[in-house]
Amino acid sequence: DVKVTQSSRYLVKRTGEKVFLECVQDMDHENMFWYRQDPGLGLRLIYFSYDVKMKEKGDIPEGYSVSREKKERFSLILESASTNQTSMYLCASMKPGLAGTDTQYFGPGTRLTVL
Amino acid sequence: GQQVMQIPQYQHVQEGEDFTTYCNSSTTLSNIQWYKQRPGGHPVFLIQLVKSGEVKKQKRLTFQFGEAKKNSSLHITATQTTDVGTYFCYPPGKSTFGDGTTLTVKP
Numbered sequence: 001d002v003k004v005t006q007s008s009r010y011l012v013k014r015t016g017e018k019v020f021l022e023c024v025q026d027m028d029h030e031n032m033f034w035y036r037q038d039p040g041l042g043l044r045l046i047y048f049s050y051d052v053k054m055k056e057k058g059d060i061p062e063g064y065s066v067s068r069e070k071k072e073r074f075s076l077i078l079e080s081a082s083t084n085q086t087s088m089y090l091c092a093s094m095k096p097g098l099a100g101t102d103t104q105y106f107g108p109g110t111r112l113t114v115l
Numbered sequence: 116g117q118q119v120m121q122i123p124q125y126q127h128v129q130e131g132e133d134f135t136t137y138c139n140s141s142t143t144l145s146n147i148q149w150y151k152q153r154p155g156g157h158p159v160f161l162i163q164l165v166k167s168g169e170v171k172k173q174k175r176l177t178f179q180f181g182e183a184k185k186n187s188s189l190h191i192t193a194t195q196t197t198d199v200g201t202y203f204c205y206p207p208g209k210s211t212f213g214d215g216t217t218l219t220v221k222p
Contacts, residue, residue, distance in 0.1 A: 043203065043212040045211060092158075103160050103207075104158070106158050107157060108157055
């Protein structure tokens, strides 16, 4: 079974702090994603990565950056946390399939509260 | 941007009633996936549809892919309390999930 782990289930930080959210997958997947999920807004893509040291902006990258130094690890960085970044953050790892039939495997999520 | 639209956003049913959620796209999709997220959990892959007009069943769940490959539906027959959660459709390659339909079931 694919296993995607996230460093924390719950995190509380203060406004202005630099925040690191870590995601690790154990299936040698090339593709990894960071989403945030807010009530009524569904899953919104922040950043994704197709390979080590490669990153692409998603729909809402402002206020975030990412790092992919190793294939199994994809980090989301909040350079200066703000209260509007309070959210559930979900990491996903993607298993490539035939003809674009890619399946995403999600981690358990990190619920971040910024005070 | 948003690639697919899901309706309804919320659905509350009595246990035993049927439930359907719809996923619509303005463009032709190569395939569509469905995910389920239980309350407090994370999205989990349910199924993938690839062929025009395809119908797949998983126990009480029936998934359909439209003939034009622009829409899909998930139908649950005789809902149970274990069906509660949010159901998302996802067109692979677009990296954008539908907003989801949240189902609640009254015992």
